[in-house]
Amino acid sequence: MTIPNDFDVIIIGTGAGGSTLAHRLAPSGKRILILERGDFLPREKANWSALEVYQKERYHTEEQWQDHQGHTFRPATSYYVGGNTKVYGAALFRLRERDFQEVAHQDGISPAWPLAYSDFEPYYQQAEALYDVHGVAGHDQTEPWRSAPYPYPPVRHEPRMQQLSEHLQHIGLHPFPLPLGLKLNEVDKTLGACIRCDTCDGFPCLTQGKADGEVNGIQPIRHQENITLLVNAQVTRLLTNPQGTRVERVEVAMHGEIHTFTGAVVVVACGAINSAALLLRSANDRHPQGLANGSGLVGRNLMKHVCTALVQLSLTPNHDIYQKTLAVSDFYWGESDFPYPMGLIQNTGNVLPDMLPAEAPALLAPLLKLRPNAELKAVADHTVGWWLQTEDLPDPENRVTLQNDRITLHYQPNNLPAAHRLVQRWIEVLKQVDRSENAIPFGIYPRNQVPVQAVGHQCGTCRFGTDPNTSVLDVHCRTHAVDNLYVVDGSFFPSSAAVNPTLTIVANALRVGDHLLSCLP
Numbered sequence: 001m002t003i004p005n006d007f008d009v010i011i012i013g014t015g016a017g018g019s020t021l022a023h024r025l026a027p028s029g030k031r032i033l034i035l036e037r038g039d040f041l042p043r044e045k046a047n048w049s050a051l052e053v054y055q056k057e058r059y060h061t062e063e064q065w066q067d068h069q070g071h072t073f074r075p076a077t078s079y080y081v082g083g084n085t086k087v088y089g090a091a092l093f094r095l096r097e098r099d100f101q102e103v104a105h106q107d108g109i110s111p112a113w114p115l116a117y118s119d120f121e122p123y124y125q126q127a128e129a130l131y132d133v134h135g136v137a138g139h140d141q142t143e144p145w146r147s148a149p150y151p152y153p154p155v156r157h158e159p160r161m162q163q164l165s166e167h168l169q170h171i172g173l174h175p176f177p178l179p180l181g182l183k184l185n186e187v188d189k190t191l192g193a194c195i196r197c198d199t200c201d202g203f204p205c206l207t208q209g210k211a212d213g214e215v216n217g218i219q220p221i222r223h224q225e226n227i228t229l230l231v232n233a234q235v236t237r238l239l240t241n242p243q244g245t246r247v248e249r250v251e252v253a254m255h256g257e258i259h260t261f262t263g264a265v266v267v268v269a270c271g272a273i274n275s276a277a278l279l280l281r282s283a284n285d286r287h288p289q290g291l292a293n294g295s296g297l298v299g300r301n302l303m304k305h306v307c308t309a310l311v312q313l314s315l316t317p318n319h320d321i322y323q324k325t326l327a328v329s330d331f332y333w334g335e336s337d338f339p340y341p342m343g344l345i346q347n348t349g350n351v352l353p354d355m356l357p358a359e360a361p362a363l364l365a366p367l368l369k370l371r372p373n374a375e376l377k378a379v380a381d382h383t384v385g386w387w388l389q390t391e392d393l394p395d396p397e398n399r400v401t402l403q404n405d406r407i408t409l410h411y412q413p414n415n416l417p418a419a420h421r422l423v424q425r426w427i428e429v430l431k432q433v434d435r436s437e438n439a440i441p442f443g444i445y446p447r448n449q450v451p452v453q454a455v456g457h458q459c460g461t462c463r464f465g466t467d468p469n470t471s472v473l474d475v476h477c478r479t480h481a482v483d484n485l486y487v488v489d490g491s492f493f494p495s496s497a498a499v500n501p502t503l504t505i506v507a508n509a510l511r512v513g514d515h516l517l518s519c520l521p
Contacts (some may be wrong), residue, residue, distance in 0.1 A: 007033040010263035016082025016505040017489035018269030019217025024513030026221040037234035038079030047206040050197040050354035068410040073453040082214030089201035090181040093499035106340040107415040110495040123507035131181040131211040139176035145154035157322035181211035196322035201349025204235035214339040242288025272491040276400040276461035292479035303460040303496035306390040306419040307450035342422040343498040348385030391498040459490035
């Protein structure tokens with residue numbers, strides 16, 4: 001096949017941002033080149049193996065990054081068509097309306113966005129339709145206003161999650177159905193690919209029942225005549241004209257050779273960390289600090305949430321198959337004696353036996369000491385997984401750099417008092433629940449703060465704004481310094497809020513797509 005060299009739009013990356021933008025632009029007939037450094041994720045039995053996915057990290061890159069002290073690590077990031085959405089948990093939240101405003105935290109200030117929730121609301125609506133979001137309005141105490149209902153009804157709780165939801169309501173909390181992007185129809189069983197399996201959160205979907213960037217964004221358009229998708233095509237540099245005002249060529253490594261392509265518009269959508277790294281790697285005489293980095297902010301203000309994985313081990317058995325259906329936002333903005341945001345609580349997927357050594361090692365040591373012959377399955381059958389996330393605040397010293405061309409993350413978590421308070425508050429809640437369920441009180445609640453190599457909620461490295469001195473991108477996510485260069489992934493976030501970022505990335509890609517459609521010749 002002969003590949004043309006010149007395109008109207010070149011999109012680099014097929015995660016939530018790149019795949020959605022390609023989907024929005026495809027009907028225009030514009031010649032679109034989509035470049036993905038990975039291949040299609042294989043559909044294989046290992047998709048459903050907790051041993052392969054969690055212990056062996058089968059679907060994470062083999063790359064080695066390093067922290068600011070020079071310690072190397074393997075990042076939990078995936079290079080496939082669909083990007084990290086291939087293994088995400090499909091929780092698709094809107095930011096709260098107040099998240100777009102300046103918010104005081106105990107540990108500092110979360111800055112206002114240059115746009116308001118009302119600017120994003122119609123695109124949130126479109127994003128939920130495109131990604132098959134199931135949910136129900138009126139149960140989440142912090143949810144923003146919406147112009148239309150969710151596209152699909154909420155995913156039903158199975159018995160244990162329903163029981164927990166009722167217990168939480170009984171003690172005065174307001175649990176609500178987690179908004180989920182699934183290809184599921186529980187009314188007509190013949191529709192939808194989701195089978196409500198126990199390997200969804202963090203796993204690839206063998207049935208393609210999860211709404212991800214490949215299935216919902218790329219597959220519907222990839223065979224159109226105006227779409228060229230190249231896999232195993234890693235962009236190495238962006239090359240500008242002599243004035244440094246436009247990207248003239250995109251340099252791509254494919255099968256051991258270097259190719260170049262030209263495009264009227266070039267969109268970087270590699271994920272917040274890799275997008276920043278690509279701009280830094282593309283430094284030239286006109287952009288000595290990195291492409292479009294006159295502000296010095298490319299790579300800075302890296303955010304990824306302060307996340308805690310917590311396992312609730314109780315006497316009550318848990319036989320639910322698909323259990324990631326519950327969320328609690330009662331502490332999102334704090335509580336009466338702590339007037340600062342604390343964060344969001346949601347279920348994880350099932351805690352499977354082969355996940356325990358990787359996900360809850362703190363649980364196993366004392367338990368096996370008490371019961372040396374305890375089986376992992378017996379432990380897993382009495383667990384519920386919880387995921388607690390607190391907003392981390394933008395800090396210019398939390399940043400992405402390159403050291404000898406290796407990605408280096410300088411990241412120190414902040415807002416920790418609020419995160420620790422959320423964890424302790426939730427343990428108190430779980431103790432109340434466990435006391436109400438069992439004649440004798442029993443509960444073990446091991447938890448792990450998620451380390452730097454878990455970069456699933458990455459954002460903020462090329463923030464958007466109106467001032468070129470304090471932002472990298474304008475409000476349309478075009479770089480201030482390079483006329484035809486856009487960044488469309490989580491990089492644009494000025495703050496991280498405390499909800500999962502994917503739906504906002506999708507909504508923004510649709511918004512930028514409409515802008516490009518209005519200005520492309």
